[in-house]
Amino acid sequence: MDHAADAHRTDLMTVTRYVLNEQSRHPEARGDFTILLSHIVLGCKFVCTAVNKAGLAKLIGLAGETNVQGEEQKKLDVLSNEVFVKALVSSGRTCILVSEEDEEATFVDPRLRGKYCVVFDPLDGSSNIDCGVSIGTIFGVYMVDKDLDSISLDDVLQPGKNMLAAGYCMYGSSCTLVISTGYGVNGFTLDPSLGEFILTHPDIKIPKKGKIYSVNEGNAKNWDRPTAKFVEKCKFPTDGSSPKSLRYIGSMVADVHRTLLYGGIFLYPADKKSPNGKLRVLYEVFPMSFLMEQAGGQAFTGKERALDLVPTKIHQRSPIFLGSYDDVEEIKALYAAEQK
Numbered sequence: 001m002d003h004a005a006d007a008h009r010t011d012l013m014t015v016t017r018y019v020l021n022e023q024s025r026h027p028e029a030r031g032d033f034t035i036l037l038s039h040i041v042l043g044c045k046f047v048c049t050a051v052n053k054a055g056l057a058k059l060i061g062l063a064g065e066t067n068v069q070g071e072e073q074k075k076l077d078v079l080s081n082e083v084f085v086k087a088l089v090s091s092g093r094t095c096i097l098v099s100e101e102d103e104e105a106t107f108v109d110p111r112l113r114g115k116y117c118v119v120f121d122p123l124d125g126s127s128n129i130d131c132g133v134s135i136g137t138i139f140g141v142y143m144v145d146k147d148l149d150s151i152s153l154d155d156v157l158q159p160g161k162n163m164l165a166a167g168y169c170m171y172g173s174s175c176t177l178v179i180s181t182g183y184g185v186n187g188f189t190l191d192p193s194l195g196e197f198i199l200t201h202p203d204i205k206i207p208k209k210g211k212i213y214s215v216n217e218g219n220a221k222n223w224d225r226p227t228a229k230f231v232e233k234c235k236f237p238t239d240g241s242s243p244k245s246l247r248y249i250g251s252m253v254a255d256v257h258r259t260l261l262y263g264g265i266f267l268y269p270a271d272k273k274s275p276n277g278k279l280r281v282l283y284e285v286f287p288m289s290f291l292m293e294q295a296g297g298q299a300f301t302g303k304e305r306a307l308d309l310v311p312t313k314i315h316q317r318s319p320i321f322l323g324s325y326d327d328v329e330e331i332k333a334l335y336a337a338e339q340k
């Protein structure tokens, strides 16, 4: 009998246990982050269940349909937002929330305030829901270190390098939660029978160089020169290497998850029509860049390290190139050459 394997199966590292272990790095910590994370995890489990049922919408009336009782059902992205906002507020550990779904930031009632600001996209890639493609929730966490009565929007308009933690949950063939609290990246898979996220991908490291590039090539006619040159090199390498494969799902969580595990580069560049690209700084670019750096990769905006960018608006956009260290190095060199 393989006792080592048996021990592995019976000694389950749940995400809560993992974060409690991490807490020991901070002797002054009182478990506030663990409580916050357990509320984020609850939101992820709820959305996972709702997404899994979405295919039955026509049958039982979910997500924008009218159900058999004749009640109008909420669209999944609206529902997901409500679930996360309520879970985060009720944690008693948050003071400012920025959601992709809400035009304005939410300032939590002073009686329920805690020291964390959470920026999140409750259901990213929602245009993929109806065809059952993987979608996800993305989040980033900042901490304020001041009197909670004097908080302002500036407390969330901070560079990504000031984030305390970031992560995403992917609702795909399995439900996977990938998080970093600044000490590497770990992936947990939801065991539906236990209702717990179990550590399945410890200490994720992105390969130094990848064989895949991921971009919406439909925008190619509007790209700038460095982006066009980079993609041309992916297809027609001049150094004797093999061409890279193109993979593009159009759902950032899924495209970034594959990039993190298999290596390569994900890009949503600026183009003539969208000079700031499409993706949002606070709850798409920053959390994914944080994870990439923690996994040994890089993230670049075309001008600077992505995590150095200082946002001025909560829904600001930025071009982004992220992934394997060497692949991002190549695009950085092309932008540097363009400057000369």
Ligand code: AFP
Residues within 6 Å of the ligand: 123, 124, 125, 126, 127, 128, 216, 250, 251, 252, 253, 255, 278, 279
């Ligand atoms: P939706 O939420 O509208 O589906 O957008 C998804 C997304 O914000 C991100 O998840 C994708 O990486 C990106 O947009 C895809 O954009 P394109 O459709 O322009 O390629």
